[in-house]
Amino acid sequence: MKDGPDIARIANLIGDPGRANMLAALMSGKALTAGELASEAGIRGQTASGHLTRLEEGGLIQRDRQGRHHYFRLADGDVAQVLEALMGLAAKNGQLRTRTGPRDPELRHARVCYNHLAGNLGVLLYDGLKARGVLVGEGDDIALSDAGRAEMAALGIDLSAKSRSPECKSCLDWSARRSHLAGRLGRGILDHMFAQGWASRPEGTRIVRFTGLGEAAFRKAFNF
Amino acid sequence: MKDGPDIARIANLIGDPGRANMLAALMSGKALTAGELASEAGIRGQTASGHLTRLEEGGLIQRDRQGRHHYFRLADGDVAQVLEALMGLAAKNGQLRTRTGPRDPELRHARVCYNHLAGNLGVLLYDGLKARGVLVGEGDDIALSDAGRAEMAALGIDLSAKSRSPECKSCLDWSARRSHLAGRLGRGILDHMFAQGWASRPEGTRIVRFTGLGEAAFRKAFNF
């Protein structure tokens, strides 16, 4: 007893429906204002404000003040990973929320996880890049090969090291229960997909919806 | 909003100190009785009983009735993985519990994670087995090579497939923030360590404490 870190504090933060909904909304990777998060969670601004300061103090989210707006985002890729893992458990046990919306299949196919691509397509991409030797390494220690780095550069993927996060990282997918690609490379690829117009994001969801030829173009470019 | 599975339900279950302490105790991998868990969590039997039924209904733990004793264990390796991930976050942000006990360094060195070895030594073992080609594969898809399977068999590791869990699996370590080995192989190796008398487990903790020559013998046997 009393072994290890204090798990209850953090789980308790996530364990309130209002806060959990806000965190889930932030899984989209976009920074959202307090007001947006409040309506997302179905609560009033005052209540949301209290929750947000608690989440911030707990180290789960970060706040950017810009003018009279406060933008919030997940503190960290690790937070996103824990949330995905929790979704995995929740999906396996107790059914998918009260009523499992029609959007669910789309979510499983391709969605945003923090700042990178998740869902079946994310897993396929990850496997494909490994099979072709673009990514090398094992376990959580994956990296771009030299050839892979050249290929990504040729495609125009931005790998600038402005953030401290690792270049490559694997992240567990709740729907597929397999790894997909996170880290700066994962982020760069997702950005690239939108920049190329292969896909778009229906407002207010985590869904990645491909345009008519977008999915084919994406798979061709990354050859998987 | 309302995307994905209901995360709050599960996080809320973990988020109570009493329940979290019980879950942490079950991370030792041993099945514990209701009474043991109650004293572990510092609460009375009646209270614990309520918590345990809720955890059971939530799918986080499983109950074995044996005579007048009820034995509880984690439902699943996935549950253990989520708990470890939460410990990782908790360790990074808000300090290590109120007072970080003297046992902490031992925990970081070698401890039990559900049914396999974690801590620095667990990570070293994992890396060593991969470097030597005993384990092959990438990401979460790892497997024993043919040579590796022979080597494990020669050492007397029990890999019988009585459980549905995969033979090899990687599990993220909260102290080292690296992967270590889980799955049936991980379990078999841990059992083997105790069977050989290389290490023992101080009562009521997750610590794996090596005997005088035990650690050297262990590292020699698995060559890392």
Add this chain to the structure above:
DNA sequence: TGAATGGTTCGGCACAGGCCGAACTATGCT
């Protein structure tokens, strides 16, 4: 069969904390 022990159920208490209305601060716009 009666006593001891491990667990659960029931009832009631008390506190924590989620929620909102109202008042207040800060920023931006005209």
Add this chain to the structure above:
DNA sequence: AGCATAGTTCGGCCTGTGCCGAACCATTCA
């Protein structure tokens, strides 16, 4: 300056739930 909008703080309400004492099953053992 005056108004509108975004957020926060304050105070009070109220539900949820964690906790325990006491009573109640179930199993074992003498």
